[in-house]
Amino acid sequence: MATASASIGVGRAGVKHTTLVYLVDQAASRILLALKKRGMGAGKVNGPGGKADVSAGDTSIRATAIRETQEEMGITPTDLQARGLISFVFTNDGEHSWDNDCTIFFGTQWDGEPTESDEMAPEWHPLDAVPYDRMWPDDELWLPDLLAGKEVYWQFTFDGDAIVDSASYADLPTMLAAIGAPEAAALDA
Numbered sequence: 001m002a003t004a005s006a007s008i009g010v011g012r013a014g015v016k017h018t019t020l021v022y023l024v025d026q027a028a029s030r031i032l033l034a035l036k037k038r039g040m041g042a043g044k045v046n047g048p049g050g051k052a053d054v055s056a057g058d059t060s061i062r063a064t065a066i067r068e069t070q071e072e073m074g075i076t077p078t079d080l081q082a083r084g085l086i087s088f089v090f091t092n093d094g095e096h097s098w099d100n101d102c103t104i105f106f107g108t109q110w111d112g113e114p115t116e117s118d119e120m121a122p123e124w125h126p127l128d129a130v131p132y133d134r135m136w137p138d139d140e141l142w143l144p145d146l147l148a149g150k151e152v153y154w155q156f157t158f159d160g161d162a163i164v165d166s167a168s169y170a171d172l173p174t175m176l177a178a179i180g181a182p183e184a185a186a187l188d189a
């Protein structure tokens, strides 16, 4: 179990900083996703990712993204670019213990072959047939933009699996001001 660290990544203070990684095989026009087998979002298809964890050796949110992809899929991304921030607010419990501010990474190259782990079972999908009906409901609102080469800045408020509020932002400084997060020099610092 990873421990949260607000000292790595951007987003609200006192909230878990997490990562999601979307890898695209451009030659085959397909995206590497995976069935989450346990933990948050179990049963849903998502990119690999998870919480920043200093005790696991993370020195940056990019290092978190690479480590989580290694742990969950057995591959090492080699050209990740930070392309956005999604702030997830969960009203399920009064303590907002599921809240996380997630840096979104995009890449097209990696070392190794995707392999099933205890946490995830990899699945390839054509870029024109992303399985949004098996994913978190926010994904179809922003993943098409990410795959079109855009940066994505959103906040979603959930009650369980249902979106009850959302907002999109033009850029990182605008988003950080709107969600009450400290300013940041860079998305992947």
Ligand SMILES: Nc1[nH]c(=O)nc2c1ncn2[C@H]1C[C@H](O)[C@@H](COP(=O)(O)OP(=O)(O)OP(=O)(O)O)O1
Pocket (backbone or CB within 6 Å): 001, 002, 003, 018, 019, 020, 038, 039, 040, 041, 046, 048, 049, 050, 051, 088, 100, 102, 136, 137, 138, 139
């Ligand atoms: N609404 C949402 N839509 C989405 O696409 N991804 C979400 C999401 N809410 C959370 N996530 C992602 C972000 C992150 O990659 C992951 C949660 O990370 P965690 O490390 O907390 O997961 P786990 O419960 O597996 O933790 P561990 O037990 O530490 O492995 O779920």
